Amino acid sequence: MKKAIDSIMPSSSAGMSRIDGRLKVTGAAKYSAEYTPAGLTYGVLVGSTITKGSITSIDTKAAGQAPGVLAVITHLNAPKVPGDQPEGGKPVPPKGAFKVFYDDKIYYNGQPIALVIADTFERALFGASLVKAQYHTDKHITNLPDNRSNGFPPRGEGTYKRGTEDAWKAAPFKVEQEYIVPTVTHNPMELHAIIANWDADNKLSVWDKTQGVKGTQEDLAHLFKLPVENVQVHSQFVGGAFGSALRTWPHEVAAIIGAKVVKKPVKLVLSRADMFTSVGYRPFTWQKIAIGATADGKLTGITHEAAGQTSSYENFTEGPTGVSQNLYACPNVNTKYHLVALDIATPTWMRGPGEATGSFALESALDELSYSLKLDPVELRLRNYAEKDPESGKPFSSKFLNEAYQLGADHIGWSERKQEPASVKKDGWLVGYGMAGGMFGAYRSGATIRAKMNTDGSLLLQSAVSDIGPGTGTAMVLIASEQMGIPAEKIRFEMGDSSLPNAPTQGGSATTASVGSAVYQACADLKEKFQKLIGNGGTDKPDYAKVLKEHNLPSLEVVTETGGGNGMEKYAMNSWSVHFVKVLVNPATGVVKIDKVACVADSGHIISPKTARSQVVGGAIGGIGMALMEESIIDHRYGRYINNNFADYHVPVNADIPQIDALFVNKPDPIINPMGAKGMAEIALIGMAAAVANAVYNASGKRVRDLPITPDKVMA
Amino acid sequence: MESKKTCTGPDEGLDIKDSSRRNFLKQSTLLTAIALTPGTAIKAAADHVDEQFAAVFEKMPLKMEVNGKQQSLSVEPRSTLLDILREQLDLTGTKKGCDHGQCGACTVHVDGHRVNSCLTLGIMVNGKKITTIEGLAKGDQLHPMQEAFIKHDGFQCGYCTPGQIMSAVACIREGHANSEHEIREYMSGNICRCGAYPNIVNAIQEVKDGGMKV
Numbered sequence: 056m057k058k059a060i061d062s063i064m065p066s067s068s069a070g071m072s073r074i075d076g077r078l079k080v081t082g083a084a085k086y087s088a089e090y091t092p093a094g095l096t097y098g099v100l101v102g103s104t105i106t107k108g109s110i111t112s113i114d115t116k117a118a119g120q121a122p123g124v125l126a127v128i129t130h131l132n133a134p135k136v137p138g139d140q141p142e143g144g145k146p147v148p149p150k151g152a153f154k155v156f157y158d159d160k161i162y163y164n165g166q167p168i169a170l171v172i173a174d175t176f177e178r179a180l181f182g183a184s185l186v187k188a189q190y191h192t193d194k195h196i197t198n199l200p201d202n203r204s205n206g207f208p209p210r211g212e213g214t215y216k217r218g219t220e221d222a223w224k225a226a227p228f229k230v231e232q233e234y235i236v237p238t239v240t241h242n243p244m245e246l247h248a249i250i251a252n253w254d255a256d257n258k259l260s261v262w263d264k265t266q267g268v269k270g271t272q273e274d275l276a277h278l279f280k281l282p283v284e285n286v287q288v289h290s291q292f293v294g295g296a297f298g299s300a301l302r303t304w305p306h307e308v309a310a311i312i313g314a315k316v317v318k319k320p321v322k323l324v325l326s327r328a329d330m331f332t333s334v335g336y337r338p339f340t341w342q343k344i345a346i347g348a349t350a351d352g353k354l355t356g357i358t359h360e361a362a363g364q365t366s367s368y369e370n371f372t373e374g375p376t377g378v379s380q381n382l383y384a385c386p387n388v389n390t391k392y393h394l395v396a397l398d399i400a401t402p403t404w405m406r407g408p409g410e411a412t413g414s415f416a417l418e419s420a421l422d423e424l425s426y427s428l429k430l431d432p433v434e435l436r437l438r439n440y441a442e443k444d445p446e447s448g449k450p451f452s453s454k455f456l457n458e459a460y461q462l463g464a465d466h467i468g469w470s471e472r473k474q475e476p477a478s479v480k481k482d483g484w485l486v487g488y489g490m491a492g493g494m495f496g497a498y499r500s501g502a503t504i505r506a507k508m509n510t511d512g513s514l515l516l517q518s519a520v521s522d523i524g525p526g527t528g529t530a531m532v533l534i535a536s537e538q539m540g541i542p543a544e545k546i547r548f549e550m551g552d553s554s555l556p557n558a559p560t561q562g563g564s565a566t567t568a569s570v571g572s573a574v575y576q577a578c579a580d581l582k583e584k585f586q587k588l589i590g591n592g593g594t595d596k597p598d599y600a601k602v603l604k605e606h607n608l609p610s611l612e613v614v615t616e617t618g619g620g621n622g623m624e625k626y627a628m629n630s631w632s633v634h635f636v637k638v639l640v641n642p643a644t645g646v647v648k649i650d651k652v653a654c655v656a657d658s659g660h661i662i663s664p665k666t667a668r669s670q671v672v673g674g675a676i677g678g679i680g681m682a683l684m685e686e687s688i689i690d691h692r693y694g695r696y697i698n699n700n701f702a703d704y705h706v707p708v709n710a711d712i713p714q715i716d717a718l719f720v721n722k723p724d725p726i727i728n729p730m731g732a733k734g735m736a737e738i739a740l741i742g743m744a745a746a747v748a749n750a751v752y753n754a755s756g757k758r759v760r761d762l763p764i765t766p767d768k769v770m771a
Numbered sequence: 772m773e774s775k776k777t778c779t780g781p782d783e784g785l786d787i788k789d790s791s792r793r794n795f796l797k798q799s800t801l802l803t804a805i806a807l808t809p810g811t812a813i814k815a816a817a818d819h820v821d822e823q824f825a826a827v828f829e830k831m832p833l834k835m836e837v838n839g840k841q842q843s844l845s846v847e848p849r850s851t852l853l854d855i856l857r858e859q860l861d862l863t864g865t866k867k868g869c870d871h872g873q874c875g876a877c878t879v880h881v882d883g884h885r886v887n888s889c890l891t892l893g894i895m896v897n898g899k900k901i902t903t904i905e906g907l908a909k910g911d912q913l914h915p916m917q918e919a920f921i922k923h924d925g926f927q928c929g930y931c932t933p934g935q936i937m938s939a940v941a942c943i944r945e946g947h948a949n950s951e952h953e954i955r956e957y958m959s960g961n962i963c964r965c966g967a968y969p970n971i972v973n974a975i976q977e978v979k980d981g982g983m984k985v
């Protein structure tokens with residue numbers, strides 16, 4: 056499959072359509088909350104109204120007597136979760152995952168303090184409104200900038216140094232600036248939901264929104280001390296997640312506890328407001344970048360400091376300073392990363408974790424440097440192009456970022472850009488261009504595929520992998536179709552069920568590389584099995600149905616396990632992207648309009664052009680949201696989110712978004728996997744926010760360093 | 772003007788009034804009985820018996836046509852059309868993304884107009900015709916908008932998709948799909964967090980320009 060192909064810019068109708076498209080457009084695709092096991096009941100969570108302290112009393116009488124209510128569960132009556140209990144003889148770890156209904160402690164506003172279960176959703180919701188708690192309140196802190204001095208280095212990730220520390224200071228040209236990425240919430244359209252049912256005392260089934268059925272299965276087996284095979288996790292369709300379904304959250308455990316109490320299946324769907332407190336978010340992060348350069352634009356030193364928020368009970372790290380360590384060839388780099396523990400729920404990975412935050416700072420600072428050097432920002436990047444990994448010195452498995460720069464610049468009409476900010480006006484709007492790039496490690500892990508060829512010539516592939524939206528099944532079918540030499544319509548891909556063969560959790564842009572490699576190898580194994588049947592003289596891709604019939608076989612099957620690949624020892628493996636943006640800024644109102652976007656991905660060979668395009672377009676739109684509108688705002692007096700709904704938390708809508716062009720260098724990576732494909736989910740977003748900010752500066756002369764770039768900041 | 776028709780469809784009107792009245796009478800007789808004995812009433816209140824009574828009697832009949840099929844239900848007045856579709860009729864194609872009228876995932880057609888079903892109480896659509904995503908295709912033959920969404924990849928995760936498609940069909944019917952710009956404006960009540968917007972616009976334009984009957 057390692058073909059050298061020219062770069063491509065697919066249209067929205069190019070190539071094969073999604074294999075599950077029909078199910079999605081007819082409403083037949085079933086998401087987690089949409090199953091109806093017999094006796095289904097409904098659970099609604101009650102959240103704490105204080106931010107820190109403890110529950111002194113909790114009145115559940117009225118709720119318990121409300122019509123249809125079957126149970127009200129609190130820390131006082133919840134059955135114990137065995138995996139949450141301290142291990143005998145071992146010291147209790149000072150920090151760890153939040154344990155729902157464990158004790159009277161309150162760690163964050165909105166923390167679940169009760170679960171009301173009723174026979175209908177309406178009755179559970181009403182019952183939940185009747186639960187009243189009294190609290191002992193302690194003073195809380197939810198504000199990072201005021202508490203940055205309390206930061207501490209996370210274990211193993213605190214500092215990095217190569218060359219001379221703070222070498223930027225001695226450079227003739229330098230930039231030193233602070234940048235803010237606020238709390239941003241994943242907010243997939245599907246509310247997180249679970250239906251939990253105890254099939255027997257030691258057997259559990261869940262229909263659950265998760266990016267990894269196997270991971271969830273293991274977590275639940277551990278928490279409830281069950282044999283892994285006694286836990287069934289179904290997650291056939293996932294309505295977006297972007298990282299929010301990478302771990303097991305308290306509401307999932309709460310529903311399972313609830314199902315134990317009422318001895319019936321319990322459906323628990325988070326409200327949109329719950330989505331801000333219950334399933335993680337991109338953490339508010341303060342950063343400071345200092346860069347030094349010679350007069351001809353060679354970087355001499357980068358110093359990058361970051362302080363990100365975490366909860367008081369758990370340390371979450373995402374390495375935002377990593378980009379400064381390896382995006383550019385710079386001899387002297389030192390970075391420092393601190394965490395600040397606040398009275399909030401634990402953050403989690405969100406699309407482009409770490410890099411999205413870090414690249415906003417680094418790529419903005421580089422843009423600032425380009426203006427002081429009076430050098431084109433693309434040229435500045437080319438002068439500091441890393442030909443090998445600056446951190447390890449290893450060669451890259453493949454890197455065609457320079458081609459990506461060229462493709463994007465040509466496509467957006469970069470030559471139209473004026474270096475002088477605020478110098479172009481059209482129809483009353485200021486016009487500006489900006490660019491920025493991103494990178495993300497190209498990972499691959501082990502996966503197993505069962506492949507079965509039937510006498511009708513149809514191929515069944517099975518894997519536990521989830522698809523949160525990118526079109527995993529579609530890409531897998533395309534790989535198999537090419538390998539087996541049969542049409543895609545003949546191939547079925549079954550997924551999203553823990554009883555299927557092992558697959559990694561969908562995250563870190565690694566699914567195609569991991570599961571795709573297993574599909575590729577399974578096809579090779581299956582073909583080999585056919586060859587053995589045929590004996591000598593068989594062709595590579597025989598008429599499978601005919602061979603089966605001739606040998607009187609109902610089917611032929613292989614189960615193939617592939618490893619994580621071993622390229623990492625010798626090579627540095629990454630995907631790269633660069634985003635070019637043209638914006639219009641209204642000088643009277645500060646409104647920013649995105650006029651044109653060209654995103655270029657260097658992510659190896661493109662397997663499924665249509666879905667790849669959608670992924671890049673979607674990532675770019677996520678980046679536009681991050682740049683222009685997204686911010687989860689806490690009223691620090693109360694420690695509570697005040698915009699926890701879609702009217703006040705703005706995400707891009709159709710009117711905000713122009714046509715977005717997605718271009719692919721489309722050169723296979725010879726090392727990472729047999730398809731030559733690298734991930735693209737994260738790089739689609741990484742760098743986008745800086746590209747927009749840089750374009751806003753070019754248009755208006757206003758440099759906004761704290762996201763989002765709202766009109767008030769442009770006008771300030 | 773539209774709102775006048777609420778709750779009384781042309782044929783079902785009388786029927787509904789009658790049964791509501793019967794319910795009301797039954798209910799008030801019981802409540803009167805409680806009211807006559809003050810001690811019982813206080814105890815009843817303390818035990819939330821009133822709510823339990825209310826729960827039994829506060830169900831309203833609801834007749835509506837959903838995807839061409841008559842449905843006769845008994846619903847709580849507080850139940851939204853969205854929850855009735857999803858939880859009682861098992862029509863889970865209509866999605867819940869916010870429950871507050873802020874995302875469009877729950878868009879259905881009520882008498883041909885696009886409506887957020889989460890902002891619509893079931894009893895408000897008595898006697899009306901509802902079309903959900905499940906009722907858009909003609910048997911095996913997809914609606915042109917469904918075909919166009921597949922062709923232009925107007926989705927990734929698919930969760931906003933039923934709402935987008937119902938909105939898109941209505942957008943053309945309303946005459947609000949005359950330019951790319953107009954489509955974007957009139958489709959902005961439907962959030963797609965996966966960011967399929969340009970593809971959605973392309974799909975709608977294809978259907979509009981193809982002159983297909985929606």
Ligand code: FES
Pocket residue numbers: 866867868869870871872873874875876877878887888889890
């Ligand atoms: S669920 Fe109705 S608008 Fe969001």
Ligand code: FES
Pocket residue numbers: 244294295524925926927928929930931932962963964965966967
């Ligand atoms: S397709 Fe996922 S939200 Fe629109």
